[in-house]
Amino acid sequence: MNNQSCAHANTRVGIIGGGIGGATIALRLSQQGANVFLFEKETSLVNGPPMCHLHAGGNLYREISDQQCIELLKQSISTARLYKDAIDYRPTIVAVPLKDNGHPNDVIARLKTLQQEYANLIDKDALNQVLGPAAHYFTLYEREQIEKLASLPTPKKPETSEQWMIAFAKNANLNQLKFPLILVQEYGINVFRLAAITSLALENSQNCQLFTNTQVSSVALNNGNNTWSIEANYQGENQTFEVDYLINACGFRTGTIDDMVGLRPKRMVEFKAAYISHWSSHQNNWPEIIFYGERGTKNGMTQLTPYPNGYFQIHAMTPDVTLFEDGLVASKCESAQPQLPHQFLAKVNNQWDPQMVSNRTLKAIDKVAGFIPSFNNATLGGPPMFGAQQIPGIDATLRVADVTFQSNRYARCEIVKASSALPAANTIVDQLVAQGLLPQGGKPVNTTSVSDSLTETEISQRAEVLAIERCFPKELTGRLNPNVI
Numbered sequence: 001m002n003n004q005s006c007a008h009a010n011t012r013v014g015i016i017g018g019g020i021g022g023a024t025i026a027l028r029l030s031q032q033g034a035n036v037f038l039f040e041k042e043t044s045l046v047n048g049p050p051m052c053h054l055h056a057g058g059n060l061y062r063e064i065s066d067q068q069c070i071e072l073l074k075q076s077i078s079t080a081r082l083y084k085d086a087i088d089y090r091p092t093i094v095a096v097p098l099k100d101n102g103h104p105n106d107v108i109a110r111l112k113t114l115q116q117e118y119a120n121l122i123d124k125d126a127l128n129q130v131l132g133p134a135a136h137y138f139t140l141y142e143r144e145q146i147e148k149l150a151s152l153p154t155p156k157k158p159e160t161s162e163q164w165m166i167a168f169a170k171n172a173n174l175n176q177l178k179f180p181l182i183l184v185q186e187y188g189i190n191v192f193r194l195a196a197i198t199s200l201a202l203e204n205s206q207n208c209q210l211f212t213n214t215q216v217s218s219v220a221l222n223n224g225n226n227t228w229s230i231e232a233n234y235q236g237e238n239q240t241f242e243v244d245y246l247i248n249a250c251g252f253r254t255g256t257i258d259d260m261v262g263l264r265p266k267r268m269v270e271f272k273a274a275y276i277s278h279w280s281s282h283q284n285n286w287p288e289i290i291f292y293g294e295r296g297t298k299n300g301m302t303q304l305t306p307y308p309n310g311y312f313q314i315h316a317m318t319p320d321v322t323l324f325e326d327g328l329v330a331s332k333c334e335s336a337q338p339q340l341p342h343q344f345l346a347k348v349n350n351q352w353d354p355q356m357v358s359n360r361t362l363k364a365i366d367k368v369a370g371f372i373p374s375f376n377n378a379t380l381g382g383p384p385m386f387g388a389q390q391i392p393g394i395d396a397t398l399r400v401a402d403v404t405f406q407s408n409r410y411a412r413c414e415i416v417k418a419s420s421a422l423p424a425a426n427t428i429v430d431q432l433v434a435q436g437l438l439p440q441g442g443k444p445v446n447t448t449s450v451s452d453s454l455t456e457t458e459i460s461q462r463a464e465v466l467a468i469e470r471c472f473p474k475e476l477t478g479r480l481n482p483n484v485i
């Protein structure tokens with residue numbers, strides 16, 4: 001290390017919030033030699049709202065622009081390279097119900113654009129091929145093909161696109177659907193494994209001091225605007241930490257820190273929940289399934305996410321399952337923090353009425369059974385996965401956002417999807433280099449996966465500990481298809 005980089009290496013960066021955003025930024029900055037302090041008020045990292053879809057192409061969202069879908073594709077590929085051991089390599093079936101106004105053709109042109117973008121990314125760097133060959137990015141199935149597949153035995157471990165369609169072909173009510181059906185290489189991302197990987201990697205990092213169970217109560221600029229004082233409750237005592245750069249990665253509470261800094265950007269926050277069901281312990285051969293629908297209506301989109309041993313997570317974008325009346329709120333001019341009604345803040349703090357959990361889970365099961373009749377014997381499989389999600393600005397449909405810089409010494413990471421965490425971290429690294437706070441030419445991104453220095457046993461054991469600590473079945477830490485790349 002030369003003298004110049006030694007000086008840079010002393011740059012102290014305080015990150016408030018240890019969700020996927022803050023944890024990924026901490027990993028990137030500590031790799032680049034910054035002296036990182038990561039503050040998380042909960043007992044463990046990546047313990048906020050859930051995530052289960054990687055969103056490689058944004059195919060769940062008909063309403064967003066092609067450009068947002070392309071960004072999600074690129075960001076998801078980098079994320080899948082960084083966190084390869086948190087990815088579940090199983091495809092997604094996209095189906096348009098008969099009662100929906102749309103048609104499969106509405107998204108096929110966009111899928112072709114995404115396929116071409118994916119091919120270009122592979123041409124640039126062969127290691128970008130994390131979603132299988134570009135030619136197989138999506139496949140269309142007409143009704144006759146599905147009926148033929150229904151007569152084949154269901155494979156225990158599907159590998160080809162056709163094999164992934166068989167369980168669905170045998171069980172779905174095809175009379176409810178428009179054709180063709182689409183199978184797309186949209187994969188899953190496992191929140192418990194992400195939490196395990198980021199925790200283990202940061203605990204091993206010599207450049208990061210990790211403060212869990214530590215709530216930041218105030219921040220203030222001092223020394224002629226060149227340093228920040230962060231006050232936090234650490235081990236039962238108020239302590240002050242001085243840093244050269246401050247990063248706000250507080251998720252849906254980002255506005256609380258903006259208020260302390262005296263900034264008032266507009267944003268929204270939405271409370272949502274997904275439900276855990278258990279079908280039958282032998283159902284290990286299902287892909288993700290998306291039944292499109294108009295958000296907020298009783299026919300809102302239904303999403304069935306498979307886990308090992310018959311566990312399935314369900315989202316239904318209807319007011320009585322995933323969405324909640326008054327669950328979407330915007331900031332007002334007096335505060336940058338949107339105020340969620342108290343009943344949602346109570347839920348964020350795990351105070352759910354068991355009856356509501358049961359009712360909503362059963363309604364979620366009913367929604368799926370409307371398309372897959374045999375699913376009607378699924379039962380409650382665990383507590384809901386819920387949280388409040390931040391959306392910067394005033395467009396509630398925004399799905400791609402990363403970081404904003406409000407001064408030379410303050411960055412705000414505000415992501416809507418987990419795959420935007422890495423681009424946010426990279427932009428912050430570039431900014432700190434440009435400001436002379438980090439050395440030029442640090443470690444390039446995308447060359448290694450975070451988990452290359454970890455063993456599978458370490459990751460899976462930690463993921464199980466976290467799932468049990470958070471009261472979820474340990475099966476949710478498993479992947480259906482771990483070893484594809």
Ligand SMILES: Cc1cc2nc3c(=O)[nH]c(=O)nc-3n(C[C@H](O)[C@H](O)[C@H](O)COP(=O)(O)OP(=O)(O)OC[C@H]3O[C@@H](n4cnc5c(N)ncnc54)[C@H](O)[C@@H]3O)c2cc1C
Nearest residue numbers: 017019020021041048049051052053216250251416417418
């Ligand atoms: C139901 C639901 C399903 C979702 N599904 C997906 C999905 O499938 N795929 C996907 O990509 N995204 C999904 N999301 C969105 C995803 O969960 C978020 O984008 C992501 O969690 C945001 O990460 P974050 O790090 O910005 O925020 P968070 O995960 O909220 O992390 C912020 C952290 O800051 C901490 N914090 C706040 N204030 C303080 C303080 N003062 N001091 C110390 N710590 C503090 C909090 O405890 C928290 O851990 C879903 C969201 C919901 C609600």
